[in-house]
Amino acid sequence: MIALNVNRLFSEIEELKDEMVKTLMALVRISAIAPENGGEGELKKVEKLVHILNEMGFDNIEHYDVEDERVPSKVRPNVVAYYRGQDEDRKLWIITHLDVVPPGEGSFWTVTKPFEPIVAGGKVYGRGSEDNGQSLVASIFAVKALKNLGIKPRRTIALAFVADEEVGSRHGIQHLIKQDIFREDDLIVVPDGGNETGDFIEIAEKSMMSFRVRTIGKQTHASTPGRGLNAHRAGMRYALALDDFLHKKYSTRDGDFVPPESTFEPTKKNPNVDAVNIIPGEDITYFDCRILP
Numbered sequence: 230m231i232a233l234n235v236n237r238l239f240s241e242i243e244e245l246k247d248e249m250v251k252t253l254m255a256l257v258r259i260s261a262i263a264p265e266n267g268g269e270g271e272l273k274k275v276e277k278l279v280h281i282l283n284e285m286g287f288d289n290i291e292h293y294d295v296e297d298e299r300v301p302s303k304v305r306p307n308v309v310a311y312y313r314g315q316d317e318d319r320k321l322w323i324i325t326h327l328d329v330v331p332p333g334e335g336s337f338w339t340v341t342k343p344f345e346p347i348v349a350g351g352k353v354y355g356r357g358s359e360d361n362g363q364s365l366v367a368s369i370f371a372v373k374a375l376k377n378l379g380i381k382p383r384r385t386i387a388l389a390f391v392a393d394e395e396v397g398s399r400h401g402i403q404h405l406i407k408q409d410i411f412r413e414d415d416l417i418v419v420p421d422g423g424n425e426t427g428d429f430i431e432i433a434e435k436s437m438m439s440f441r442v443r444t445i446g447k448q449t450h451a452s453t454p455g456r457g458l459n460a461h462r463a464g465m466r467y468a469l470a471l472d473d474f475l476h477k478k479y480s481t482r483d484g485d486f487v488p489p490e491s492t493f494e495p496t497k498k499n500p501n502v503d504a505v506n507i508i509p510g511e512d513i514t515y516f517d518c519r520i521l522p
C-alpha cells in the first residue's frame with residue numbers, strides 16, 4: 230500500500246516538472262543579495278514566493294521579518310508555510326534560504342546572465358538556481374504533490390524560507406531559532422548541500438570567519454615614494470605573511486570534511502587610488518576562513 234502511494238507520488242512529482250522549472254526560473258530572475266554584498270535583501274523575492282505559496286493553498290503562512298536599516302525595504306524577511314498533518318504538533322521542517330551570493334565579475338557569465346536563467350541540457354542555469362533555488366522549489370512542490378493526491382502526512386510539514394544565509398544568518402535562521410518555533414522532537418532537513426545522487430548527508434560544517442585588514446600609509450606621487458608610505462605594498466606583504474602563518478598554525482586535518490583542513494583565503498580587495506601614478510595611502514583586503522570544529 231505504501232509502495233503504491235510512493236509510486237503515485239513520484240509520478241505526480243514528474244507531472245509537475247514543467248511548473249517546477251517555471252517557478253524556479255521566476256525566482257532566479259529576482260536577485261536577493263545581502264547588503265554586505267551591495268544588495269537590497271530578499272523582500273522582492275519573498276513577495277513573489279508568498280504569491281506562489283498562496284496560490285498553492287498552504288494552510289498557514291507566517292512572516293518573521295527582521296529589521297535591517299541597510300536595505301531599502303528595511304526588512305529581511307523570513308517565511309514559514311505549513312501543510313497540516315495528522316499530528317499538528319510534531320513537524321517535519323524543510324529549511325531553505327532565499328538569498329544568493331553576488332554574481333561576481335559580469336564578463337565571466339559567458340553563456341547566460343546571472344538573473345536571466347536558461348534551461349540547457351535539462352538543467353536550469355542562473356545565479357542561485359542550485360544554491361538554494363532548486364531545493365526551495367523542490368520543497369514547495371513536494372507539498373503540492375501531497376496535496377494534489379490528498380495525502381495528509383503524519384507530521385505537519387513546515388517549509389521555512391530564510392534570509393541572510395550567505396552572510397552569517399543573523400537576520401535569518403538565527404532569528405527563527407530565537408522565536409522558539411523548533412521543538413526537540415521535530416525533524417529538520419536543510420537541503421543546502423549534497424550531491425547529484427542525493428546520498429550525501431551532511432551532519433556538521435566548518436565554522437566561518439571573515440575579517441578585513443586595513444593598512445594605513447601615506448599617499449604620494451609614484452615618482453617620489455620616499456615622501457610617502459606605500460600602504461598597498463605593506464598590505465600585500467602583511468596579507469601574504471598572515472596567509473602563511475594561519476595555514477601553518479592551524480594545519481590540523483580531519484578526513485570527515487572537504488577539504489580536510491581549515492581554509493584561509495585572501496578574497497576581496499577594495500579599490501584604492503584612481504590613477505596608476507599614485508602611491509596609495511590606504512589598502513583594504515579581506516579574508517574568508519572556514520575553520521574545523
Ligand SMILES: [Zn+2]
Pocket residue numbers: 326360361394421
Ligand atoms: Zn546555500
